[in-house]
Amino acid sequence: xxxxxxxxxxxxxxxxxxxxxxxxxxxxxxxxxxxxxxxxxxxxxxxxxxxxxxxxxxxxxxxxxxxxxxxxxxxxxxxxxxxxxxxxxxxxxxxxxxxxxxxxxxxxxxxxxxxxxxxxxxxxxxxxxxxxxxxxxxxxxxxxxxxxxxxxxxxxxxxxxxxxxxxxxxxxxxxxxxxxxxxxxxxxxxxxxxxxxxxxxxxxxxxxxxxxxxxxxxxxxxxxxxxxxxxxxxxxxxxxxxxxxxxxxxxxxxxxxxxxxxxxxxxxxxxxxxxxxxxxxxxxxxxxxxxxxxxxxxxxxxxxxxxxxxxxxxxxxxxxxxxxxxxxxxxxxxxxxxxxxxxxxxxxxxxxxxxxxxxxxxxxxxxxxxxxxxxxxxxxxxxxxxxxxxxxxxxxxxxxxxxxxxxxxxxxxxx
Numbered sequence: 001x002x003x004x005x006x007x008x009x010x011x012x013x014x015x016x017x018x019x020x021x022x023x024x025x026x027x028x029x030x031x032x033x034x035x036x037x038x039x040x041x042x043x044x045x046x047x048x049x050x051x052x053x054x055x056x057x058x059x060x061x062x063x064x065x066x067x068x069x070x071x072x073x074x075x076x077x078x079x080x081x082x083x084x085x086x087x088x089x090x091x092x093x094x095x096x097x098x099x100x101x102x103x104x105x106x107x108x109x110x111x112x113x114x115x116x117x118x119x120x121x122x123x124x125x126x127x128x129x130x131x132x133x134x135x136x137x138x139x140x141x142x143x144x145x146x147x148x149x150x151x152x153x154x155x156x157x158x159x160x161x162x163x164x165x166x167x168x169x170x171x172x173x174x175x176x177x178x179x180x181x182x183x184x185x186x187x188x189x190x191x192x193x194x195x196x197x198x199x200x201x202x203x204x205x206x207x208x209x210x211x212x213x214x215x216x217x218x219x220x221x222x223x224x225x226x227x228x229x230x231x232x233x234x235x236x237x238x239x240x241x242x243x244x245x246x247x248x249x250x251x252x253x254x255x256x257x258x259x260x261x262x263x264x265x266x267x268x269x270x271x272x273x274x275x276x277x278x279x280x281x282x283x284x285x286x287x288x289x290x291x292x293x294x295x296x297x298x299x300x301x302x303x304x305x306x307x308x309x310x311x312x313x314x315x316x317x318x319x320x321x322x323x324x325x326x327x328x329x330x331x332x333x334x335x336x337x338x339x340x341x342x343x344x345x346x347x348x349x350x351x352x353x354x355x356x357x358x359x360x361x362x363x364x365x366x367x368x369x370x371x372x373x374x375x376x377x378x379x380x381x382x383x384x385x386x387x388x389x390x391x392x393x394x395x396x397x398x399x400x401x402x403x404x405x406x407x408x409x410x411x412x413x414x415x
Contacts, residue, residue: 033080036100037116046409047078049119051102051128054083056324058090060148061125063204063397066095072406078117082128089299105130114140121411123147124172134171143173143412148201148396150345151182158189166190174413176400178345194413196403199396200346206303206326207394213304219255221285222278222294223308226253230309232302232328233259237318238338239269241362245369246293247274255305257296259315259323269295303327310379311372317341317358325350330390334382336368349393355386 041047050065052058058081069077079096081087091099103109110132122137122144124130129146137144156162157169169186175195177183186192222228229252231242239256246254254273258265270277275292280301288294296305306312312328317338325347328335339360341347350356359365372379405414 030101030103033100033103034112034116036098037113040098041078041116042076045076045097046074047076047097047117047119048072048411049078049080049117049122050096050125051080051082051122051130051133052086052125053128054081054086055089057125057128058086058093059205059324060200060202061123062095063201063208064123064147064400067397067401068411069095071401072411075120078119102130102133105132107132107136110136114142118142120409121145126150129168131165131168134168138171143410144171146172146175146177147400148178148198149175149182150178151185152343153185158185174403176396176403196399198399198403199393201396201400202324202326202346203390203394204397206324206330206390209303209327210307210330213307216301216304216308218280218283218285218288219294219305219308222255222288222291223253224289227251227310228253228255228308229311229313230255230257230306230328230333231313232257232306232315233323234313234315235259235319236265236268238313238315239272241318241338241359241365242313243269243272244362245366247272251373254293255296255309256293257302257305261297261299266295266297269293306331306333309333310383311336311369313337322347325356326390329355329386332383332387334372334379334386336365350386350389353385353389355382355384355389357382 048068050061052061065077065079076097077095079093079099080102082102087099087101093099103113113133114136118140119142122142124144125147126149134144151157157166169190173194175186175192176198177195178200180197183195183197186195229246231238231254234256235258246252256269258269266279273293276290277293277295278287278291279295279297281297283291296302306328309328309331310333312333313336314323314325314328316322317340319340322337322341322344325335325337329350334355334357335350336357336359337347339358341358347356351358357368359368403413404411
């Protein structure tokens with residue numbers, strides 16, 4: 001059944017590539033991957049292979065990539081992506097020696113891939129369970145690790161119809177999972193003992209990002225010392241909830257960094273805001289200082305922008321799911337998000353720590369904002385809780401490294 005789904009997917013991608021530029025990039029990238037590998041793989045070198053579906057998973061795995069590269073400088077790094085949103089943004093990442101798409105998970109592609117690379121160890125970040133690649137790694141005795149993975153009872157592995165696919169889990173040498181619930185589930189359902197609860201490497205990554213953040217003079221000019229609200233990775237439904245409040249308040253400056261940056265969406269935002277709106281790439285510091293709303297119309301700045309906020313909102317919670325709440329929380333600001341957050345452990349933890357806040361309606365948002373406006377100490381406490389939460393859960397990368405050792409040229413679990 002898995003192989004039928006893969007081949008149907010392959011056909012669907014080929015058709016969709018005729019109509020979608022994003023799908024076309026992925027389709028071409030996968031077809032070009034073997035050429036890249038034939039050209040760039042050094043047959044005399046030893047490779048550590050990291051696979052991330054997209055940009056978020058790459059950022060999650062990045063602390064481990066960089067620590068292993070530093071600790072084992074004689075090994076080269078191969079980094080593969082599934083999605084254009086990962087590859088197109090990080091194809092020039094200097095921390096890897098080879099970066100390409102991962103060819104679709106067919107038996108033939110898996111065999112070709114292993115013949116070209118033959119890595120000394122493979123690391124699959126979070127939700128990556130490629131049946132054929134993992135089985136051929138196991139067949140060749142190459143260690144395969146699941147990093148920062150999380151398991152829930154509703155996943156296909158634990159359903160009657162997913163029993164055959166669940167065999168892919170037997171291919172992992174070790175699971176580095178985010179929480180105790182994941183370990184218990186794998187033990188109870190499959191009898192696995194090769195599991196370590198390390199937490200989530202994203203906490204390490206956001207601390208790295210904070211350390212490397214840059215000051216943004218235009219943002220500073222815009223804020224002018226006034227309290228600033230930062231809405232990051234927002235979608236239309238998020239903006240419909242937020243903007244009416246700021247249209248009635250002269251106290252706050254508003255920064256919106258939408259998830260989708262295209263002209264139609266940017267114009268929608270401008271039409272909804274009653275005050276003066278400027279775009280980051282089209283304004284000066286003098287103009288920004290006079291504006292009420294600053295729209296970020298470029299990528300790569302959001303993690304640094306959160307530092308200027310008194311309150312942050314992370315979008316996606318009125319759609320398929322929220323984006324990265326940790327990038328905001330690390331700056332010691334309370335983080336608000338929409339109701340679709342149940343699958344996101346970091347959001348649940350942030351709420352439990354009293355640094356994260358769920359809203360379901362415009363009224364919820366207005367009530368929360370007015371509460372903080374009337375009690376500055378309460379607002380400050382919420383921000384402290386957010387920062388403490390992030391710092392308290394850092395260290396997953398170090399826990400993983402403590403479990404690994406170099407043995408016969410491969411990275412293996414210490415015995």
